[in-house]
Amino acid sequence: MHCDQDLTPVKKLMLIGRVAAGKTSLTQALRGEALHYCKTQYINYHDTIIDTPGEYVETRQLGGALALYAYEADVVGLVLGADEPYSVFPPNITCLVNREVIGIVSGIDRAGADIERVSRWLRLSGCKRIFPCSAYTKEGLDAIIEYLGGRTNE
Numbered sequence: 332m333h334c335d336q337d338l339t340p341v342k343k344l345m346l347i348g349r350v351a352a353g354k355t356s357l358t359q360a361l362r363g364e365a366l367h368y369c370k371t372q373y374i375n376y377h378d379t380i381i382d383t384p385g386e387y388v389e390t391r392q393l394g395g396a397l398a399l400y401a402y403e404a405d406v407v408g409l410v411l412g413a414d415e416p417y418s419v420f421p422p423n424i425t426c427l428v429n430r431e432v433i434g435i436v437s438g439i440d441r442a443g444a445d446i447e448r449v450s451r452w453l454r455l456s457g458c459k460r461i462f463p464c465s466a467y468t469k470e471g472l473d474a475i476i477e478y479l480g481g482r483t484n485e
């Protein structure tokens with residue numbers, strides 16, 4: 332499975348979200364890789380994406396490290412699954428980093444997806460731009476790639 336576009340390394344994206352939010356799958360999809368489950372056990376640096384383990388946002392002691400790692404990125408993506416029952420991100424959290432922060436609603440193909448509700452939570456946390464997407468169906472990936480400055484292959 333491949334994306335229609337290449338993710339040209341114009342802006343480096345860091346993904347933050349709870350365990351199983353879909354960060355690694357999104358990373359694979361954006362990079363045009365076939366999806367394969369791989370539990371993230373440490374912060375993974377790719378050329379254009381920094382993929383973080385969900386435990387970092389779920390564990391107070393590790394949370395501070397995310398703010399520091401954000402300095403390695405141009406854009407921070409707060410990832411919430413479209414079917415998540417609550418948000419792990421507090422209100423107005425985006426002011427903690429001096430980077431652009433976008434909201435990513437992942438897994439919009441999932442049964443029980445409520446894109447509007449999850450988008451509201453992300454806006455409450457301070458995200459001005461929200462990108463609903465699915466690593467499975469590839470819906471919405473082009474918009475993220477375009478936002479990051481990716482080029483089409485054509």
Ligand SMILES: Nc1nc2c(ncn2[C@@H]2O[C@H](COP(=O)(O)OP(=O)(O)OP(=O)(O)O)[C@@H](O)[C@H]2O)c(=O)[nH]1
Nearest residue numbers: 350351352353354355356371384385438465466467
């Ligand atoms: N239906 C659907 N399932 C998805 C999607 N993205 C991920 N999943 C599934 O959700 C599960 C967790 O996905 P991961 O991408 O590993 O989640 P993660 O946020 O990287 O999780 P950690 O590494 O534990 O922090 C896997 O079983 C994926 O197959 C999606 O867009 N749609």
Ligand SMILES: [Mg+2]
Nearest residue numbers: 354355370371
């Ligand atoms: Mg992961």
